[in-house]
Amino acid sequence: MTTPESPAQFQPAHLDFVSVGSHAGADESGVAEPARTGLDRKRIFALQAKGGLVVLDPAAIHVAAGATDGWVDPQSGTSEHAMFLDTGNGRIITFVHSPARHAPRALVTICGSLFEDLHVNYRTELLLARELARRGCAVLRLHYRQTGNSDDLADDILTFESMSRDVLTAVAWAQGQHPGAPVVLCGFRMGGLVAASLVDRADASLVLWAPVISGVEYFRRLSRASRLAGVRATAADRSTSGGTESDLRDGQSVELLGHRVHAATYSSLSAHELPVQIGQRPVLILEVGLSGSAANELSQATSRWRGSGAAVSTQRISARQQWFVPDKWEPEDSRPETGAIVSAIADWVSP
Amino acid sequence: VTRASGQRSLPSVATAENEVPVYLPSGAEHIFGVLTTPTGPASGTAVLFLHAGEQNLSCHRNRLWARLARELAGLGHHSLRLDFHGSGDSSGVLADRDVFGQAQTDVRSAVDWLHENYAQRIVLVATCWGALVGLVTAAGSDKVVRLGLVSPPLRVLQTGGSPDQRGLRRQENLWAAVRAAARIQVVQLLISRPDYRRWALARLGRRVLRRPATGASSPAATFQPASSFGHEMFATLASREVSVHVLFGEHDRTWLGLQEQGGLPDVGPAAAVLDVSVTPVSVHGLGTLLAQDVVRQHVLDWVSRAVLSGDPGDDRPQPAP
Numbered sequence: 001m002t003t004p005e006s007p008a009q010f011q012p013a014h015l016d017f018v019s020v021g022s023h024a025g026a027d028e029s030g031v032a033e034p035a036r037t038g039l040d041r042k043r044i045f046a047l048q049a050k051g052g053l054v055v056l057d058p059a060a061i062h063v064a065a066g067a068t069d070g071w072v073d074p075q076s077g078t079s080e081h082a083m084f085l086d087t088g089n090g091r092i093i094t095f096v097h098s099p100a101r102h103a104p105r106a107l108v109t110i111c112g113s114l115f116e117d118l119h120v121n122y123r124t125e126l127l128l129a130r131e132l133a134r135r136g137c138a139v140l141r142l143h144y145r146q147t148g149n150s151d152d153l154a155d156d157i158l159t160f161e162s163m164s165r166d167v168l169t170a171v172a173w174a175q176g177q178h179p180g181a182p183v184v185l186c187g188f189r190m191g192g193l194v195a196a197s198l199v200d201r202a203d204a205s206l207v208l209w210a211p212v213i214s215g216v217e218y219f220r221r222l223s224r225a226s227r228l229a230g231v232r233a234t235a236a237d238r239s240t241s242g243g244t245e246s247d248l249r250d251g252q253s254v255e256l257l258g259h260r261v262h263a264a265t266y267s268s269l270s271a272h273e274l275p276v277q278i279g280q281r282p283v284l285i286l287e288v289g290l291s292g293s294a295a296n297e298l299s300q301a302t303s304r305w306r307g308s309g310a311a312v313s314t315q316r317i318s319a320r321q322q323w324f325v326p327d328k329w330e331p332e333d334s335r336p337e338t339g340a341i342v343s344a345i346a347d348w349v350s351p
Numbered sequence: 352v353t354r355a356s357g358q359r360s361l362p363s364v365a366t367a368e369n370e371v372p373v374y375l376p377s378g379a380e381h382i383f384g385v386l387t388t389p390t391g392p393a394s395g396t397a398v399l400f401l402h403a404g405e406q407n408l409s410c411h412r413n414r415l416w417a418r419l420a421r422e423l424a425g426l427g428h429h430s431l432r433l434d435f436h437g438s439g440d441s442s443g444v445l446a447d448r449d450v451f452g453q454a455q456t457d458v459r460s461a462v463d464w465l466h467e468n469y470a471q472r473i474v475l476v477a478t479c480w481g482a483l484v485g486l487v488t489a490a491g492s493d494k495v496v497r498l499g500l501v502s503p504p505l506r507v508l509q510t511g512g513s514p515d516q517r518g519l520r521r522q523e524n525l526w527a528a529v530r531a532a533a534r535i536q537v538v539q540l541l542i543s544r545p546d547y548r549r550w551a552l553a554r555l556g557r558r559v560l561r562r563p564a565t566g567a568s569s570p571a572a573t574f575q576p577a578s579s580f581g582h583e584m585f586a587t588l589a590s591r592e593v594s595v596h597v598l599f600g601e602h603d604r605t606w607l608g609l610q611e612q613g614g615l616p617d618v619g620p621a622a623a624v625l626d627v628s629v630t631p632v633s634v635h636g637l638g639t640l641l642a643q644d645v646v647r648q649h650v651l652d653w654v655s656r657a658v659l660s661g662d663p664g665d666d667r668p669q670p671a672p
Binding site: 080083084090091095118122126152255257259330331332333 | 366638639
């Protein structure tokens with residue numbers, strides 16, 4: 001299949017969801033079977049060598065009827081659409097930002113974070129996607145299953161593996177739309193860990209945006225923010241919003257900043273950290289107000305990756321890290337820090 | 352829930368399979384929302400969920416709106432959870448917190464779309480600033496039959512709905528007062544409600560005796576219905592028998608702010624349609640699981656009341672009791 005010349009040829013303007021995964025012959029682990037996919041065995045082996053990532057043949061994608069119109073920005077000519085990707089085990093809401101003309105320069109998938117981060121950083125991620133689309137990239141954003149507007153998971157337990165699976169599904173769908181386009185995974189905070197763990201399989205460049213070193217560090221910070229919010233809360237609320245990292249370590253589900261964190265979720269996410277090796281790929285690390293031991297550990301990881309041939313760029317934005325929605329009302333679009341973050345990433349991905 | 356076959360069955364919670372993401376034109380903007388359709392026969396009621404504004408998205412905190420939408424779909428109700436322009440996945444910049452501008456257009460567009468396509472009765476459920484926008488919009492739309500407002504900053508009604516302004520936004524003048532009094536709803540109230548007549552006369556008396564306002568820089572006064580459009584709004588809603596449910600946490604700053612001003616505004620005869628609940632749990636921002644559960648219970652109650660009472664506007668067959 002050749003790369004389309006016009007976005008009108010591949011934008012899902014007339015779809016309400018697109019099914020991939022089981023419909024395309026992949027089992028729940030993401031490994032494709034020749035008999036079910038129609039792909040030749042050589043290609044299946046190539047895919048399995050990448051760790052089981054299913055790079056779907058576009059012809060294998062099941063398209064359902066239904067109308068969902070997107071919209072086109074009259075100034076930039078970029079367009080936005082929303083759809084549900086069907087994993088065969090729940091649907092992932094996915095937003096597609098398409099450039100105005102020609103084949104995209106890159107496929108960028110933004111891997112967001114979780115819990116309160118979803119709200120705090122949501123608009124910035126959208127603004128980044130729009131800027132990248134203006135610069136000629138196709139961009140995907142998604143809500144992991146069990147979060148946002150996506151479906152619940154069968155057991156209601158979010159895991160690192162389910163997040164990874166969702167990102168791979170989105171990437172696979174995008175690759176089916178734009179074969180051959182270079183892939184970039186851009187992960188914010190906890191999403192950075194997911195993105196970093198998938199770069200080999202997706203053969204992608206990597207952006208780590210306000211990265212955390214490990215799942216343990218992520219929950220430590222989240223727990224700290226929750227305790228801070230607890231100090232500000234009234235007695236009636238404080239009694240219901242308790243929950244610490246140590247409770248999670250003890251196998252208890254807790255409430256953190258108004259979100260239920262299941263012990264199994266903590267167990268899964270905290271078992272992951274930034275990989276020791278990242279290969280010889282381009283990496284951007286955008287630090288946002290990172291300090292202390294986390295910064296040291298990140299610095300060590302960066303040195304390691306450079307030592308093994310990765311082209312690692314680092315930038316720092318002196319913005320205040322927000323862990324919960326602030327009281328002060330301020331449009332995200334007009335905050336200088338937001339503009340700096342968007343520019344830094346967009347300049348690196350698509351200068 | 353009664354199936355088409357006539358057999359009763361337990362309501363089934365919807366999934367994304369029952370949902371469609373949409374971008375609705377709203378003036379020059381495109382506002383994003385997720386439409387949830389019933390899992391069984393439609394009730395003729397649709398719920399429009401609004402969030403609190405900036406740094407929020409259609410599913411609201413901890414996905415409460417998404418979970419509620421899917422639960423309500425199991426009871427036969429349509430719903431749309433909406434992003435205001437400049438928030439979530441919508442276009443634009445939410446720079447102006449005035450409730451009259453583009454935000455009101457957003458809500459009106461969504462209400463009209465739901466009404467034209469899915470339901471005769473629209474119940475509007477919203478939090479914080481979104482609740483204020485919903486309230487103002489509902490007063491100007493005969494399609495909204497019931498409102499459920501969570502921790503709305505009613506205090507700022509006297510500033511014209513904008514928390515950025517200290518003084519009154521709209522200085523009343525004689526012509527505006529005459530126009531307001533000439534509205535059919537007001538005339539109906541004057542004829543049919545002796546208590547409204549008494550209140551209106553008292554208002555006129557105060558107006559005559561009061562010194563003219565000195566402009567937007569004048570110090571914020573205590574909430575006086577005589578000098579706020581809020582009262583007229585409630586009167587309009589009352590004339591249409593639109594119920595307004597309001598839920599506060601007793602420690603919510605929105606509630607405490609009202610207390611500082613002497614409590615709830617005097618809305619005159621419109622008090623008949625105003626139902627205010629105050630809970631020990633802070634519900635502002637839906638910041639805890641308990642708050643989310645309290646809000647969930649109230650929303651289910653508000654919507655069920657809309658169905659049971661057969662709020663005006665419904666000309667579709669009702670589900671069997």
